Amino acid sequence: MKLAIVAGPATTGKTSVIRHVIRKLKSNEKKAAFLKIDVQYAEEDIELAEEFGIPTRKIYSGELCPDHCNVMVLGDALEWAEEQGSDVLIVETAGLCLRCSPYVEDVLGIVVLEATSGMNLPLKVGPILSLSDIAVVTKIDRVSQAEREVFRARIQDVAPKVLIREVNALYGIGIDPLVEEILESADVEGQLYLRGNPPVGTCTICVGKKEVGWQSHFGVVRSLENQNFYRGQ
Amino acid sequence: MIESVTIMGGHGRSGRPEAVQQIDLKMGNVVSIVGPTGSGKTTLINDIELLANANTPTGRRILINGCVPPSEYRYDPAKNPIALITQHTNFLSDLPVRKFLETHARIRDKRDQSTDGLIERVISFANQLTGEPINLESRMTELSGGQTRALLIADATIICDTPIVLLDEVENAGIHRTRALQLLREHKKIFLFVTHDPRIVLLSDFRIVMREGSITDVLHTDQEEQKLSEGVSKLDDSLCLLREKLRWGQRLIANDLEVFA
Ligand SMILES: Nc1nc2c(ncn2[C@@H]2O[C@H](COP(=O)(O)OP(=O)(O)OP(=O)(O)O)[C@@H](O)[C@H]2O)c(=O)[nH]1
Ligand SMILES: Nc1ncnc2c1ncn2[C@@H]1O[C@H](COP(=O)(O)OP(=O)(O)OP(=O)(O)O)[C@@H](O)[C@H]1O
Numbered sequence: 001m002k003l004a005i006v007a008g009p010a011t012t013g014k015t016s017v018i019r020h021v022i023r024k025l026k027s028n029e030k031k032a033a034f035l036k037i038d039v040q041y042a043e044e045d046i047e048l049a050e051e052f053g054i055p056t057r058k059i060y061s062g063e064l065c066p067d068h069c070n071v072m073v074l075g076d077a078l079e080w081a082e083e084q085g086s087d088v089l090i091v092e093t094a095g096l097c098l099r100c101s102p103y104v105e106d107v108l109g110i111v112v113l114e115a116t117s118g119m120n121l122p123l124k125v126g127p128i129l130s131l132s133d134i135a136v137v138t139k140i141d142r143v144s145q146a147e148r149e150v151f152r153a154r155i156q157d158v159a160p161k162v163l164i165r166e167v168n169a170l171y172g173i174g175i176d177p178l179v180e181e182i183l184e185s186a187d188v189e190g191q192l193y194l195r196g197n198p199p200v201g202t203c204t205i206c207v208g209k210k211e212v213g214w215q216s217h218f219g220v221v222r223s224l225e226n227q228n229f230y231r232g233q
Numbered sequence: 234m235i236e237s238v239t240i241m242g243g244h245g246r247s248g249r250p251e252a253v254q255q256i257d258l259k260m261g262n263v264v265s266i267v268g269p270t271g272s273g274k275t276t277l278i279n280d281i282e283l284l285a286n287a288n289t290p291t292g293r294r295i296l297i298n299g300c301v302p303p304s305e306y307r308y309d310p311a312k313n314p315i316a317l318i319t320q321h322t323n324f325l326s327d328l329p330v331r332k333f334l335e336t337h338a339r340i341r342d343k344r345d346q347s348t349d350g351l352i353e354r355v356i357s358f359a360n361q362l363t364g365e366p367i368n369l370e371s372r373m374t375e376l377s378g379g380q381t382r383a384l385l386i387a388d389a390t391i392i393c394d395t396p397i398v399l400l401d402e403v404e405n406a407g408i409h410r411t412r413a414l415q416l417l418r419e420h421k422k423i424f425l426f427v428t429h430d431p432r433i434v435l436l437s438d439f440r441i442v443m444r445e446g447s448i449t450d451v452l453h454t455d456q457e458e459q460k461l462s463e464g465v466s467k468l469d470d471s472l473c474l475l476r477e478k479l480r481w482g483q484r485l486i487a488n489d490l491e492v493f494a
């Protein structure tokens with residue numbers, strides 16, 4: 001079975017891209033399964049199940065980092081998709097953390113960005129872009145050709161190795177190369193590992209200590225003047 | 234070397250095949266696309282820019298020199314032989330003008346020319362088309378609609394400098410259109426104008442007629458129309474003159490309409 005992890009900021013067009021990918025997979029007689037991971041609300045599972053009659057699921061990450069929630073459940077999800085007799089499992093995840101990425105070694109990682117988001121966005125999204133294999137740029141119908149090309153240059157500047165594919169996800173223009181990449185990717189097997197290094201742990205605020213000011217905290221802390229430093233007990 | 238572009242017909246909005254199934258554009262051709270609002274003119278030039286291969290809603294295919302174009306045309310702006318000037322009248326880009334042009338020159342791989350020189354030429358071209366000059370340090374998002382389109386035309390001509398240029402309704406840009414035409418035609422290229430403007434249509438070698446998402450006809454500018462062209466240009470010059478005078482707060486006089494005198 002093939003696996004593709006599709007991540008990206010809210011409303012960039014992830015589901016729209018996936019919808020066209022599923023359609024093309026279907027016309028290639030490949031069975032897709034779909035898993036959506038979100039923090040607190042999502043309905044893609046219902047929409048895509050209705051539209052394509054494919055097995056779908058969703059999971060809310062709640063208190064967990066949404067990117068790492070993916071890694072937690074992926075083993076189960078792969079088993080589930082195998083049971084359904086799927087050829088491809090597509091995971092859509094919000095990628096809200098910006099410190100983390102949801103990608104897995106040797107599994108296709110796709111980030112979806114929108115051409116309308118401003119030229120500094122590629123510089124702001126961190127590992128979700130730099131650790132991906134393919135950056136899909138949506139909404140190219142909303143900008144001039146010059147802007148589309150400058151946006152491509154801004155992505156290349158931060159992520160020179162990432163393949164960039166521009167699409168109009170309303171009409172599914174430019175989707176074919178993505179489907180090819182998915183079908184040509186290696187089957188998933190054996191123990192999978194998170195790609196890249198996760199960020200430095202949690203801070204004492206994350207675990208419930210609410211005082212304002214670093215003086216009240218321990219472990220990895222930070223002041224306005226200094227980079228992160230360690231404050232032991 | 235690009236010698237020709239071929240449009241292979243698809244289907245209109247109804248799903249029926251287009252009446253015209255093949256159009257060949259040769260280097261040096263100036264072509265107009267005409268048709269009522271919503272008839273699919275923009276869609277047609279988008280198909281060309283996307284190098285459609287039966288993968289857009291129209292099912293059209295675009296060939297270059299008679300063959301399916303290589304995919305690098307789409308994935309590497311430095312190799313893309315097409316510049317498209319869209320109907321967009323605002324930029325979403327939050328970069329300063331200079332940075333934007335610098336980045337565009339870099340990705341279009343114009344490193345053989347000095348970037349400062351290129352940017353100077355883009356700005357002086359654009360400023361010949363607008364009233365209020367564009368400042369290199371202002372943000373792209375601050376430009377007016379007319380300034381935006383003037384900059385896009387200048388960018389396409391000088392930075393892209395491609396053999397194929399597609400323009401979507403330049404006449405609506407609120408810019409100096411006659412000057413734009415003069416400047417553009419100094420370069421030997423394939424030009425496709427989406428237009429409602431008789432002057433541009435009559436200066437074209439032929440025009441593609443569109444209805445309901447479909448190419449319905451191709452009309453070559455015949456001798457009678459060519460004769461008309463001169464009069465239309467004069468009429469248009471007079472109207473442009475009136476427009477300019479009004480724009481700069483001047484009064485009009487009877488003599489201004491000398492074509493009728
Ligand atoms: N014009 C245009 N609109 C698009 C394009 N792609 C997506 N949209 C629109 O953008 C909106 C969001 O698209 P979705 O596919 O739901 O985005 P998403 O990333 O799945 O959003 P969340 O899952 O809610 O984070 C919808 O209204 C889409 O119709 C595109 O290429 N062009
Ligand atoms: N062959 C086609 N098949 C399906 N839909 C089409 C086709 N051609 C055009 N359309 C759709 O018709 C709509 C109008 O087309 P378009 O914007 O190209 O018109 P236009 O002639 O440029 O109009 P305007 O003069 O207002 O700019 C668009 O939504 C487009 O997607």
Ligand SMILES: [Mg+2]
Pocket residue numbers: 014015016044092
């Ligand atoms: Mg979604």
Ligand SMILES: [Mg+2]
Pocket residue numbers: 274275276320401
């Ligand atoms: Mg149009």
Ligand SMILES: [Zn+2]
Pocket residue numbers: 065066067068097098099100
């Ligand atoms: Zn995280």
